[in-house]
Amino acid sequence: MTRHFIVFVLSLIFIYGLIEAWPLLSGPSLFIASPRQDAPYPNGIVSVRGQAARAAQLSLNGAPLLHDPEGNFSSTLTFPRGGSILTFVAADRFGRTVTATRSIFVP
DSSP states (O other): HHHHHHHHHHHHHHHHHHHHHHHHHHHHHHEEESSSSTOOTSSSEEEEEEEEETOOOOOOOOTOOOOOOOEEEEEEEEEEEEEEEEEEEEEEETTEEEEEEEEEEEE
């Protein structure tokens, strides 16, 4: 009886440890709310919004992009006529990265 109880408690501790460690094990995630893929922007002004979870660093086309402690970010950018590719990169403190790209068009 005591042996089963000890195994049960150790199993609970192990499962709790996995649940708490999951964000560290899974790495960063990146959600881009705006701009949409292949969206036209007639005036060339693009609102960039999204969320980067578990990210220590965030960049847009190689330039740092500021985000709040919850990972939300937003910025307004101006683009010249033609097509542009936006590359978002989120990196966690262990060096793992996730990348998202968006293509936009300014007529």
